Amino acid sequence: MDGNFSLVQLMLSVLIFLVMFFGIGFLLNMLLRMTWLMALVYPIVVILIIDDVEFFDYFTSPALAFQSLGDKLMSLHMADILILSSGLVGAIIAGIVIKMLRKNGYQMF
Secondary structure (H helix, E strand, O other), rough: OOOOOHHHHHHHHHHHHHHHHHHHHHHHHHHHOOOOOHHHHHHHHHHHOOOOOOOOOHHOOOOOOOOHHHHHOOOOHHHHHHHHHHHHHHHHHHHHHHHHHHHHOOOOO
């Protein structure tokens, strides 16, 4: 990730990640009836977004893969952290909304 964002790009990216992962989390919660599934899966999604290592390298050569992941995490810019954390906030808000809808008696959710 580059990290060279204008303020408008940053605000739009944060909004897009928040809405996108709220929607994905809401749909998964509605279909699978597992309220916090997306909030638990989101860190894996983030790792797949930022890491350059193949998925199977975590099993075949874990020392190198996790070292590379640590280096990538430490090299993230503040804008990247804000954007990725807004996706987590969206997934958490989806869980809260589903819980509130179920509490209020909506059977579909």
